[in-house]
Amino acid sequence: MxxxxxxxxxxxxxxxxxxxxxxxxxxxxxxxxxxxxxxxxxxxxxxxxxxxxxxxxxxxxxxxxxxxxxxxxxxxxxxxxxxxxxxxxxxxxxxxxxxxxxxxxxxxxxxxxxxxxxxxxxxxxxxxxxxxxxxxxxxxxxxxxxxxxxxxxxxxxxxxxxxxxxxxxxxxxxxxxxxxxxxxxxxxxxxxxxxxxxxxxxxxxxxxxxxxxxxxxxxxxxxxxxxxxxxxxxxxxxxxxxxxxxxGRSYPQVEAYRCEDAEVVFFMTGAFSTRARAAVDRLREAGQRVGLVRPRLFRPFPAAQLRRLMSGRRAIAVLDQNISLGKGGVLATELASVLYGMPEAPLIAEFIGGLGGRDIAPEEFYQMAKVALDAADSGITPAPRMLYTETEMREMRKLQSIAIAERHELRGAP
Amino acid sequence: MLRIRLHGRGGQGIRTAAQILGSALFAEGFEVQDAPRYGAERRGAPIVAYVRAAHAPIDERGTIANPDLVLVADASLFQVPTAGVLQGIGARVALLIATTEDAAVWRARLALAGPIFSFDPGADPAHAATALVGAAARMLGVIRREILGAALGEELRGLDVHKQRSSLMRALEAYDAFGVHGGAVGEAADASARDYTAPQWIDMFLDPVSIAAPDLHASATSVQVRTGAWRTRRPVIDYAHCHRCSWICSTLCPDSAIAVDADRTPRIDYDHCKGCMVCVTVCPAHAISAAPEPRGESPPAALPGVAA
Missing domain, CATH: 3.40.50.970 (Thiamin diphosphate (ThDP)-binding fold, Pyr/PP domains)
Structure with missing residues (x-):
């Protein structure tokens, strides 16, 4: 090879x-x-x-x-x-x-x-x-x-x-x-x-x-x-x-990583899901039953496999690296549609993250798993959340203050 | 896992430097990942590259927020916050800077507790990257001299033989000079899921559209941005040979950084010249030459070898 x-x-x-x-x-x-x-x-x-x-x-x-x-x-x-x-x-x-x-x-x-x-x-x-x-x-x-x-x-x-x-x-x-x-x-x-x-x-x-x-x-x-x-x-x-x-390389329609006994699974597509895989390893080391479900085949949507893989989970942390403006994450919507009506369907916690290549830190994966598990315990579906930190907002405000200051200065210029 | 972050400017060979380290580590039996990250694909713009190496398949990708070794090919990048040179540099992170100043000066300036190493990049900072690679390879302590040489040869295959040879020489010189620092880089543990600091997420809120639209309302903001700091080389006009044809260099400058006086003498605006060298190429009198960009020193009065 x-x-x-x-x-x-x-x-x-x-x-x-x-x-x-x-x-x-x-x-x-x-x-x-x-x-x-x-x-x-x-x-x-x-x-x-x-x-x-x-x-x-x-x-x-x-x-x-x-x-x-x-x-x-x-x-x-x-x-x-x-x-x-x-x-x-x-x-x-x-x-x-x-x-x-x-x-x-x-x-x-x-x-x-x-x-x-x-x-x-x-x-x-x-x-x-x-x-x-x-x-x-x-x-x-x-x-x-x-x-x-x-x-x-x-x-x-x-x-x-x-x-x-x-x-x-x-x-x-x-x-x-x-x-x-x-x-x-x-x-x-x-x-x-x-x-x-x-x-x-x-x-x-x-x-x-x-x-x-x-x-x-x-x-x-x-x-x-x-x-x-x-x-x-x-x-x-x-x-x-x-x-x-x-x-000798196997590519099922859906990758299921360490899902055997998982209570919580991450659900996402694309390259950042390898980061989720690393997070699953760390969470397992910390004694948590967490896995990753990642559709490779997106059209046709692997509905039957997903129903089988999601059955028996307590909660799913969906990470959408996209946003359907006016609705929310596309994956969350698609997953919900195939789980609808399934007896004891797991709760879905929706996250939007990685827009425009924004990084997703290991700690954010740990926290998403925690939010999903807490939601399963309380039975209350959390509001959808975009991954965005205080530090990012501070940096954004700094950029905006520069833009606004320049706008004011230049408005007065000849 | 070894995590290395490289900072430099477009044109300094930072992407290639990452690939040389990647290829050398791969040849030493590591699983490897190397990647550049940049925005404006422009000579002189800040660029960062990542190298990861481990003895198991690598699942982590993208930004390295928690590096073991940080290489800086151009010390002027410390003043550019968006370049993110200092991100994640804790007490255990080794920092290697191409600079004419002593490491102690930078330790005081940056107030960092970790090990700082410096080396003089020589007359032409455009060549700092190959020397950085040689020094870094030695500091990692896991790359043999001949493997480094082979990786360099592989990644520089497209260059002419003379450039390949001089790059190899610079890298191996640095490799040998850093013998005393062999094994200076340690590996950070992976971020534990047992006792981690929860991310400080905020609930996003609606801002007034006057702020929330990504607008630039003014036309002259680029004057404020000193893109002259992006240069690795500067064009220098030899006025003894300039024909005062007045329009070729000034018209073809893609940044409008050459103005012409009333007496048809071209003047370069070094605050905004990005060092693309288009003027050097097009000057019919061959009166413009490219000189290495000095950093932290006053600009040369004339071309090397030409009387001022």
């Missing part, structure tokens, strides 16, 4: 290369650019036989990705944040074409105000688009998830595009040891794309994704996508099983 230090961006690029992607439509955006730089270098030097085309926007990039996939070639692309939002119209459109491809999103908080570091509002905005979603927590997972994603997307029972999500900075720019799979093993696991009738060709006109009026045909096509997504959960299990036998 060849273990090397790779960033999440390098891992994503290596996965596209190992998957023998034929076509890479691209548009650069921080913190995704490293993926495109690696691929461009390999394609330029001839070590990756593919074609890379730079577009004028993410919207066009997605249109090209879908159109190329509809010709039956293997397509890889990547974006982030504002880029994903700008491409959003084409996400919905290309998913409906039922042509498979893989896109990596490197999570970054969305404007306004503009920022660079990670939270999940970008990827969650694509929640309802018809793309499958796999959320990663390590650089190894990024590489492996892209390979799994191609198997899943191209399966005739699914035939939908897949988004693989990794956190900006925390994974994209972070090097850690990654087992680089052997090209032969990847070819065994992921054979060449059998397009089975997908054959959009120049000078051979067909109408793809036609307009349908009256509601009834539209309902049919949309619900076909819903059924394909729901069925994709079972296909994911088959693919993950095949991946485990080829590479």
């Amino acid at each position: 060849n273990r090397v230090l790779l960033t999440g961006n390098s891992a994503a690029a290596w996965a596209a290369r190992l998957a023998a992607a034929d076509y890479v439509p691209a548009f650069p955006i921080t913190p995704q650019t490293g993926i495109i730089e690696s691929l461009a270098g390999w394609i330029e030097s001839g070590s990756m036989p593919a074609r890379l085309v730079m577009f004028e926007s993410e919207h066009s990039m997605l249109a090209a990705a879908g159109a190329a996939a509809a010709t039956g070639v293997r397509v890889f692309t990547a974006t982030s944040s504002q880029g994903l939002l700008y491409a959003m119209e084409m996400l919905y459109a290309t998913a409906g074409w039922r042509a498979p491809f893989v896109m990596v999103n490197v999570s970054r908080g969305v404007a306004s105000p503009v920022t660079l570091e990670s939270d999940h509002n970008d990827i969650l905005a694509a929640r309802d688009s018809g793309f499958l979603q796999i959320h990663c927590a390590t650089c190894q997972e990024v590489l492996d998830a892209v390979l799994i994603a191609y198997c899943l997307a191209e399966d005739a029972r699914v035939r939908l595009p897949v988004l693989v999500n990794q956190d900006g900075f925390l994974l994209s720019f972070t090097r850690e040891p990654v087992a680089l799979p052997d090209a032969g093993a990847v070819a065994r696991f992921l054979p060449a794309f059998d397009s089975m009738g997908i054959e959009f060709r120049a000078s051979r006109p067909i109408s793809q994704a036609v307009a349908v009026l009256g509601g009834s045909p539209y309902s049919y096509f949309r619900y076909q996508m819903q059924l394909a997504l729901q069925g994709a959960a079972g296909v994911y299990d088959e693919v993950a099983q095949a991946f485990a036998s080829e590479f």
Whole structure:
């Protein structure tokens, strides 16, 4: 096994290369650019036989990705944040074409105000688009998830595009040891794309994704996508099983860490969940029965697994690294919806944390576990809380005092 | 787990320095994580990088709030609060500063109880990072000399042979010079969940929108920010060779930091020149040169080797 230090961006690029992607439509955006730089270098030097085309926007990039996939070639692309939002119209459109491809999103908080570091509002905005979603927590997972994603997307029972999500900075720019799979093993696991009738060709006109009026045909096509997504959960299990036998790494739909006898579990997605794993180890050392439940597969949402894993817990501390403005955390809402009606469903304590890459300290994990357990004892669900300390507020007030003072000074200036 | 935090400025090779340490520790059999963190991707802007090494898989990631060793490639960063150089520097944390001043001066200045080490980065502070890596590798006490050399070679593969050789020389010199400090870095214990200080969370409240909107109401605020402190190198005009063409350097300066006098003489505003060296590249008379940025000293009157 060849273990090397790779960033999440390098891992994503290596996965596209190992998957023998034929076509890479691209548009650069921080913190995704490293993926495109690696691929461009390999394609330029001839070590990756593919074609890379730079577009004028993410919207066009997605249109090209879908159109190329509809010709039956293997397509890889990547974006982030504002880029994903700008491409959003084409996400919905290309998913409906039922042509498979893989896109990596490197999570970054969305404007306004503009920022660079990670939270999940970008990827969650694509929640309802018809793309499958796999959320990663390590650089190894990024590489492996892209390979799994191609198997899943191209399966005739699914035939939908897949988004693989990794956190900006925390994974994209972070090097850690990654087992680089052997090209032969990847070819065994992921054979060449059998397009089975997908054959959009120049000078051979067909109408793809036609307009349908009256509601009834539209309902049919949309619900076909819903059924394909729901069925994709079972296909994911088959693919993950095949991946485990080829590479020895196991990726169930939901990671359950030290949950055997856990009274309280953390529930979250993405790279910060490795911090939760470390916190679980410390809490266990302190004699507390705490675990971590982390969905890898986010669309389709692993409802059955979550009901099984959450059954018998006293409380769940949900950490949402996102915010649905006017509602609250997306994960808390989604989890509540699958637990609703379950006898003795555990209490949910909602936390918003890590917006725009804001750090989450070990002590904050300990305290979240305590708040959740206290709530289970008292039977009273606590009000949702954003992780924000007195010190942060003091720093914020200092910045505001500078901004306001300057505003006053400059208003008087000529 | 070993936790190392590196501070410097864009262009000093801080990200590469973290990767050299990461690769060396990986080659020594550690599980490793290294990562840079920056905002504006600009030469001279403060940058921080993290290296973690352990004998078990590393679950912690992101900010290192509780470092074992802090490396500072540019001492002017102590004056920049947002750079966060002093974050988490308790009595057990080793601090290594590239500075011409003695460690005792910095101990008094920063009022820190922990061990402070300094070394003279030499004429060009842009090269401080490789020396820092060599010194740090020795202080950690777990990286062999030849492993450091191999890691440096691996990470600097893209550079020309001369630069690789001089970087290797600087790193190994520092490695040898810090022999007496071998093993000066200890590992902090993980934050215990048994007796921890609870976070001082506040309940967020609604502010008036006049404060709560992220607005800048004025156009001239950037004048107040002395971005000249970001430079690692400064452009110096040799007026004996300047043609007074008057518009090329001043127009192409991306920070509008070159003004032109009535007699068509360009003047560089060193308070705001970030040291990008665009003017050096574009000057048709080759009258602008790049000189190492002195820190805490008066600027050079003229180019080295050229009479003032």
